[in-house]
Amino acid sequence: MHDTGDLGDVVAEAYALGPGDWGMEPVARGALGQIWKLTRSHAPNGPSDDSADGPSGGPAWAVKELLFDGDEEQVLRESALRDAAERLGIASPRLFADRAGACLTRLGGSPDGPCVKLYEWVEGARADSRDPEILSWCGRTLAALHRAGAQETGTPDPWYERCPSPAEWATLHARVRRADVPWADALGRFVASSAGELARHVTASVADGVPCAGEEVVTSHLDVQPQNVLVGPHGPVLLDWDNAGPTSAGRELAQAVFVWSGGNGFHADSARRLVRAYREAGGRPVLRGLDSFSMLFATALNYVRVQAECAIDPTVTPAQREFASGQVVASLRDLPDPTAVARLAECLEQSW
The missing domain is CATH 3.30.200.20 (Phosphorylase Kinase; domain 1)
Incomplete structure (x- = not known):
């Protein structure tokens, strides 16, 4: 503006x-x-x-x-x-x-x-993911969202279900190198290592319009994270519904557990509390292994891609390019670690 x-x-x-x-x-x-x-x-x-x-x-x-x-x-x-x-x-x-x-x-x-x-x-303060009551609220809220969207089925957006191929990453990295941005080498190291490892766990939850075995597809918020929750005088308020659409309920739960329990340095008690609140509020999906975190890996990969593309796009404003560059650097630093996610999955399997 x-x-x-x-x-x-x-x-x-x-x-x-x-x-x-x-x-x-x-x-x-x-x-x-x-x-x-x-x-x-x-x-x-x-x-x-x-x-x-x-x-x-x-x-x-x-x-x-x-x-x-x-x-x-x-x-x-x-x-x-x-x-x-x-x-x-x-x-x-x-x-x-x-x-x-x-x-x-x-x-x-x-x-x-x-x-x-x-x-x-x-008005309100950003939600504190260390607060046990907020974690329980998050679990209950996800369960309620999944009930609210249970009748609205569809095919999830590719953003949540697929990620760039090795060829697409190679093309993007070549463009980034030509643009001579400071993080070009960091992106190249990511493309040569972590990108492929994360992509192995990205799968579709819907095939030919039908949910895959074990998947419950609903319409949901798709961005329930601490920065989208304000705690005011009457309790938590959920913001930023722009991404609302079809999703696997279990995959959205898995991503939320990772984000709210501390990411790669997750706190097991926080993760269990959120899942327990979700189950007690009627949430049905069960998290089983790394495949449950497919949406987490897909969105992390796609976010790096779109921000890298924006950072070298001559048609957007300098402010947008600067913001995107910062997001690439931050995202590469904070990518989900499959080893840590596997430990989180194991921790949750012991809780069912």
Whole structure:
């Protein structure tokens, strides 16, 4: 975005928030978009009615500016899952429609204008994955999400089910070397070693439209991690539903256990607590060996790929390339270690 004051006015107009002195400040930057806090210092005819039930009722809103073209169908899927999950007790920010009734808005009336979504603003602190109560909440929440999405089947996106081939990695590495980025050699070492080792554990959960043996396919959040949970005065709130879609319930559980229990240096008690809460809340999938962590490995590999591609893409902004370069370096440093994941799987098998 450019002038945040002017664009604050544009967002307010698109969502019928009313007149006033609008301002936006950057809050967080993720792989898919920039989060802004939209506020109105005052309205011309007096203060806003903060008790109103709708977009015009709050003192602040969260604006998500998508860095890539949005997908209205995906936003509708996000909204439907969020509403179903809310009925099961999962708190999340409300997603608002614009004047035309759309939940995805292209600002400025131009095909090149930024795509945004408008949410209720939520105050809170980032969830502490060391907190036993938060771990139990995570397990219960995953189980509730899987119940909410149990009737919505489909084929998971390739992002979660496949990864680059050796030839694709070689082509990408050659492009990276030509771009002469500082991490080109590190990517090359990764391509020659860890990439193939992780890829061996990436498999499809659905074949010819039918879930494979032992797989329970649901529609779910697909990004339940600590940075997407805020803990406010009324408890945890789950954010960032952009990725909602079909997935293997067991594979999403496995990825969440890895992330919430500490990654490669996992804490066994934390992992067991999350899984126990999931099972007690009605979650059915059982984790068995490294194959259960296929989604973890696929997303780690694909994230390195897309960030490396973005980092050398001349059509994106310098800020986007800089962010992507940092993400490549961080991701290569923090890749899941199959040896550690195998120990985690063994720890969990002893818990069933």
